[in-house]
Amino acid sequence: MVEQHAPHLDTVFHALGDATRRQMLRDLSRGERSVSQLAEPFAISLAAASKHIKVLEQAGMIRREVRGRTHLCRLDPGPLASAHEWLAAYERFWTDRLDALDRLLREEDARAPKPPKNPEGDGHE
Template sequence: MVDHISPTHRLDTVFHALSDATRRAMLQRLGREDQSVTALAEPFSISLAAASKHIKVLEGAGLIRREVRGRTHLCRIEAGPMREAMEWLNHYGRFWDARLDDLERALAEDETEKQEPTDDHS
């Protein structure tokens, strides 16, 4: 199957999926080991139906895969889509690092100017 989803839409779905604390916690659990839907729902005060909705959002973003084994739905993390999100975030991390470096240089120059003796012969 060919993926015809635009990179912008794909990034939007990843950030949407990661915007919810329950889904982030589910991903953390799946980062340790594959789990059934029932096991993923267990630590939260939510119904199995609500857990399933969260899982569908994660699946829609491509962050997890679900495999059906009989009556058990086993979920596995698929961290690949997070790479694009990390690249987007890293771009802005580099932006802010550069801005903070500029600020640090400006403050150091200002401090140097304050410490230089003035040539006042009045």
């Protein structure tokens, strides 16, 4: 299991904590994008987009390559896998809890007295 207090996870979750950066990651999941393409859906400057990209780079979630005057970004999903692994422990916890609740409710239903059947059989009075 991934260490709970790993500084790298802190950086990943910080990067994921912003809706603009999450959308940039979704866009990058469909392929390489330039900084201007990543900034386009938002009402932000290229400088602001670049700051978001730097946060994603520091988290190791994207790689930037300079081709001439164009900065191209590519998704690196490795850190997302680490975050997913950390969250999976909590998914197991909640699944176990919900399964236990389901069992309790089924046992309670099984113990509850059954309502008498309508002798006429149509379910209406």
